[in-house]
Amino acid sequence: xxxxxxxxxxxxxxxxxxxxxxxxxxxxxxxxxxxxxxxxxxxxxxxxxxxxxxxxxxxxxxxxxxxxxxxxxxxxxxxxxxxxxxxxxxxxxxxxxxxxxxxxxxxxxxxxxxxxxxxxxxxxxxxxxxxxxxxxxxxxxxxxxxxxxxxxxxxxxxxxxxxxxxxxxxxxxxxxxxxxxxxxxxxxxxxxxxxxxxxxxxxxxxxxxxxxxxxxxxxxxxxxxxxxxxxxxxxxxxxxxxxxxxxxxxxxxxxxxxxxxxxxxxxxxxxxxxxxxxxxxxxxxxxxxxxxxxxxxxxxxxxxxxxxxxxxxxxxxxxxxxxxxxxxxxxxxxxxxxxxxxxx
Numbered sequence: 001x002x003x004x005x006x007x008x009x010x011x012x013x014x015x016x017x018x019x020x021x022x023x024x025x026x027x028x029x030x031x032x033x034x035x036x037x038x039x040x041x042x043x044x045x046x047x048x049x050x051x052x053x054x055x056x057x058x059x060x061x062x063x064x065x066x067x068x069x070x071x072x073x074x075x076x077x078x079x080x081x082x083x084x085x086x087x088x089x090x091x092x093x094x095x096x097x098x099x100x101x102x103x104x105x106x107x108x109x110x111x112x113x114x115x116x117x118x119x120x121x122x123x124x125x126x127x128x129x130x131x132x133x134x135x136x137x138x139x140x141x142x143x144x145x146x147x148x149x150x151x152x153x154x155x156x157x158x159x160x161x162x163x164x165x166x167x168x169x170x171x172x173x174x175x176x177x178x179x180x181x182x183x184x185x186x187x188x189x190x191x192x193x194x195x196x197x198x199x200x201x202x203x204x205x206x207x208x209x210x211x212x213x214x215x216x217x218x219x220x221x222x223x224x225x226x227x228x229x230x231x232x233x234x235x236x237x238x239x240x241x242x243x244x245x246x247x248x249x250x251x252x253x254x255x256x257x258x259x260x261x262x263x264x265x266x267x268x269x270x271x272x273x274x275x276x277x278x279x280x281x282x283x284x285x286x287x288x289x290x291x292x293x294x295x296x297x298x299x300x301x302x303x304x305x306x307x308x309x310x311x312x313x314x315x316x317x318x319x320x321x322x323x324x325x326x327x328x329x330x331x332x333x334x335x336x337x338x339x340x341x342x343x344x
Contacts (some may be wrong), residue, residue: 092100
């Protein structure tokens with residue numbers, strides 16, 4: 001038995017298929033292979049399913065594929081974290097195997113909650129794990145799209161879900177594995193592109209994603225949602241956060257002169273009607289609920305980490321969310337919403 005076979009989660013292998021031809025996979029040394037000869041490198045137990053022939057939505061996907069194929073960059077793979085060069089150097093400087101806080105996560109928080117964690121970059125004292133807004137898992141499968149360093153995956157696993165986290169950043173999910181693998185939580189991670197998921201159809205009871213799919217172009221987002229519909233089991237549901245173009249903060253952000261020049265992976269702002277139409281078509285019947293007012297990613301659990309201004313916004317957002325349950329037209333002012341879709 002090879003080192004990869006010993007280190008690779010055999011239960012995860014049972015969920016996977018080739019993202020190119022949807023064939024079965026087997027372990028072959030340091031790779032997973034299908035009958036058509038497609039090969040995918042395994043890095044520290046993480047299979048890397050990024051496709052060289054497709055244009056990535058994020059540069060970190062290219063960096064992750066290059067690092068996986070070359071076998072260099074370990075153990076931190078800082079070039080795949082999607083942070084500036086100066087922060088990469090700080091990660092390498094600050095990291096120790098037995099550190100209280102993993103240095104990679106300490107700097108990745110910059111992209112975790114909008115600009116809410118700016119004062120925590122490099123100074124994080126505990127991991128900000130939110131309460132995922134879903135019920136108990138009872139051992140059922142959940143896919144976390146855009147898992148990054150794993151905070152939503154951890155939250156779901158604590159509620160009894162068997163979690164698979166998917167992300168194109170090899171460094172981020174390796175950080176998640178380093179930090180959380182010893183906690184007895186049922187989690188596995190895969191490096192891949194949500195447009196070309198390496199999972200068998202009809203697997204997951206739940207697909208969850210927060211502040212990820214809203215960054216894809218509209219055509220790419222529709223492809224991702226088609227994949228969500230494919231991998232969900234009948235009766236399963238997706239709960240996905242999206243940015244709403246009608247929100248006050250969203251209107252300001254999308255009408256700024258520099259908005260269109262902010263890169264391919266910028267936030268896209270959808271109308272409520274277009275969200276419902278696309279999710280209904282690609283996943284199943286959908287309902288929309290307000291998730292945040294006054295910004296994106298305003299979570300009540302983040303109060304102790306963020307600035308006083310952000311705490312005030314969180315309080316206002318929480319009040320408006322409660323009101324929107326009874327005063328449905330308020331959703332038209334929400335900056336982000338949850339779309340909940342059930343596969344028929």
